Amino acid sequence: MxxxxxxxxxxxxxxxxxxxxxxxxxxxxxxxxxxxxxxxxxxxxxxxxxxxxxxxxxxxxxxxxxxxxxxxxxxxxxxxxxxxxxxxxxxxxxxxxxxxxxxxxxxxxxxxxxxxxxxxGPNRPPLDDIQSFEGTSVFYAVHQRQRFAGKHIVIAGGGDSAVDWAISLSEIAASISMVHRRANFRAAPESVSRMNALVDEGKITLVTPYQLSGLKGDNGQLTDVIVETLDGQLKTLTADVLLPFFGxxxxxxxxxxxxxxxxxxxxxxxxxxxxxxxxxxxxxxxxxxxxxxxxxxxxxxxxxxxxxxxxxxxxxxxxxxxxxxxxxxxxxxx
CATH class of the missing domain: 3.50.50.60 (FAD/NAD(P)-binding domain)
Structure with a gap:
């Protein structure tokens, strides 16, 4: 005792x-x-x-x-x-x-x-075969920022984690595509302002109002992320990495x-x-x-x-x- x-x-x-x-x-x-x-x-x-x-x-x-x-x-x-x-x-x-x-x-x-x-544990998006990409090109957390240097990154989500990592990784990534189902973000206003400034500079691309729809790739390595609007319009984003931040x-x-x-x-x-x-x-x-x-x-x-x-x-x-x-x-x- x-x-x-x-x-x-x-x-x-x-x-x-x-x-x-x-x-x-x-x-x-x-x-x-x-x-x-x-x-x-x-x-x-x-x-x-x-x-x-x-x-x-x-x-x-x-x-x-x-x-x-x-x-x-x-x-x-x-x-x-x-x-x-x-x-x-x-x-x-x-x-x-x-x-x-x-x-x-x-x-x-x-x-x-x-x-x-x-x-x-992370809220996993309901995408077919997403488990086969996890740990290789789909990550629910960033443990080593430098690992994503030079990558084409798709970030999904509208909260603080999504916005903060978009800002941070924009310094080292080849491209950042920010996917959110609506134009408004839930993150801290100052962070959203910083993100929008990076959008204006061409360092981040906003993909709204879209949500994740599918993944393309082989042997655990992504090549594309498919996104879709609520009325069914599809768009294909080049991607080496998907970071879904859904809480x-x-x-x-x-x-x-x-x-x-x-x-x-x-x-x-x-x-x-x-x-x-x-x-x-x-x-x-x-x-x-x-x-x-x-x-x-x-x-x-x-x-x-x-x-x-x-x-x-x-x-x-x-x-x-x-x-x-x-x-x-x-x-x-x-």
């Missing part, structure tokens, strides 16, 4: 920042993640993707952000339990007992769920059976504390939902701070806590 103050479920950006915030509150942490590395989606799906909305970073790669979060958490000596998923949580007196699929049992005074999208499939797994209030695969929390319907259990980042929720990493960081402060006051109600800013407090020893 392991005893600690807080169990953090998930080692993505919100989970890593939870280590720091709990440490600033004097709380020791153990972190559980199903992946065999830290970083969550940032590391698993788009390590080289540039992120533009992190304060003080005009741009930072996803893996660069994770490394800085790791270094920030390091002084508080977190214990990581990687390649393990939580299969059950149960109340033990006034605490919670967390058990993983590898038999690790941790008793904690509180839990912060920072599980992102839960177990995740992730979410699977909450055992988490759905823990007695938490679940709303459309998200955990409902109180927006001023991030606490769930179970006392002492908090949810932050993409997994949480409340009125006005914004799925931004920077909002997840704010949610972490609220959860850690609430948890600290809940665990030590008799102790007077004098709040100090980190600039005057420094890094407290654990």
């Amino acid at each position: 392991i005893h600690t103050d807080v169990v953090i479920i998930g080692a993505g950006p919100a989970g890593l920042f939870s280590i720091f915030q709990c440490g600033m509150m004097g709380l020791k942490t153990h972190v559980v993640d199903a992946l065999d590395f830290i970083g969550g989606q940032c590391t698993a799906l788009y390590p080289e993707k540039p992120i533009y909305d992190i304060p003080a970073y005009p741009a930072v790669s996803a893996e660069g952000l994770i490394e800085q979060l790791r270094l920030q958490a390091e002084p508080f000596n977190p214990v990581y339990h990687l390649s393990q998923s939580v299969v059950s949580i149960e109340p033990i007196d006034t605490q919670w007992q967390v058990t993983t699929n590898k038999g690790t049992v941790i008793q904690a005074k509180g839990i912060i769920i920072a599980a992102g999208a839960g177990a995740f 992730l499939q979410m699977d909450l797994g055992p988490l759905a059976d823990w007695g938490l209030n679940i709303d459309n695969k998200h955990i409902t929390v109180a927006p001023h504390t991030m606490e769930t319907n179970l006392s002492g259990i908090f949810a932050v980042g993409d997994i949480s939902t409340y009125p006005g929720k914004l799925k931004l990493i920077l909002c997840g960081f704010s949610e972490v701070a609220m959860a850690a402060h609430t948890l600290r006051s809940r665990l030590f109600p008799e102790t007077v806590f004098h709040f100090e800013y980190s600039t005057t407090k420094g890094i407290p020893p654990l």
Whole structure:
């Protein structure tokens, strides 16, 4: 039996920042993640993707952000339990007992769920024989940007991932064709403006309103991507690579059976504390939902701070806590 103050479920950006915030509150942490590395989606799906909305970073790669979060958490000596998923949580007196699929049992005074999208995988477009091209010329994430240098690339999707990668890869690709079923994009307005500027420069070609219809190629290597309008007009795009960015499939797994209030695969929390319907259990980042929720990493960081402060006051109600800013407090020893 392991005893600690807080169990953090998930080692993505919100989970890593939870280590720091709990440490600033004097709380020791153990972190559980199903992946065999830290970083969550940032590391698993788009390590080289540039992120533009992190304060003080005009741009930072996803893996660069994770490394800085790791270094920030390091002084508080977190214990990581990687390649393990939580299969059950149960109340033990006034605490919670967390058990993983590898038999690790941790008793904690509180839990912060920072599980992102839960177990995740890409939404695969319904194209015939697409599996035969996957890993060779169809990719759902960009792990090594330079791999696509000099390629004719078709990007499909209208969100931040599609637009950000179109902007980034336009610097090294032979051509970028951006396929979307409508003229309006869901990405951040500034990113859409940057993309449109590259369209005007001839570095990106917009293919709207079209959607993916078929693939041509041999032995796993694409030669063309077929796109189609809603009224059946077809167009053929030369392509070495197809990058379909249609989001992730979410699977909450055992988490759905823990007695938490679940709303459309998200955990409902109180927006001023991030606490769930179970006392002492908090949810932050993409997994949480409340009125006005914004799925931004920077909002997840704010949610972490609220959860850690609430948890600290809940665990030590008799102790007077004098709040100090980190600039005057420094890094407290654990």
